[in-house]
Amino acid sequence: MPRVGHLDADAFRQRYGKPRNPVVLKQLTEDWPARKKWTFDYLKQVAGDSVVPLYGGCQEKARNYQYAHADSMPFVDYIERLEAGQTDLRVFSFNILRIECNERLALEGTNRRVTG
Secondary structure: OOEEOOOOHHHHHHHHHOOOOOOEEOOOOOOOOHHHHOOHHHHHHHHOOOEEEEEEEEEOOOOOOOEEEEEEEEHHHHHHHHHOOOOOEEOOOOOHHHHHHHHHHHHOOOOOOOOO
8 A cells, every 4th residue: 555745635646535544644644733733631631531431452342343431530540541651541532622612712701502
């Protein structure tokens, strides 16, 4: 499978998208602001109090397409586990952007909230 560096959208569509050819995009996120902003400390600050569902690292035997729910804990505790090298649990489908957007909206004094 080819591995390519920076590739503009038109070139991607022509070479890989339209003909449906697989490709590994290297360095795709290197200039994304989140790469610098989303540190463990930042994630703890923004979403640390949120309780997240955690899943085991092995797929459930009865249904090989799902991981078994293993636990729930505050996100700050999960991050501290990661920092300590414990990687036996996974978080799926946790929308930190919703929390970040709602904090920004609250600071702006609006009653709007992002849900979902």
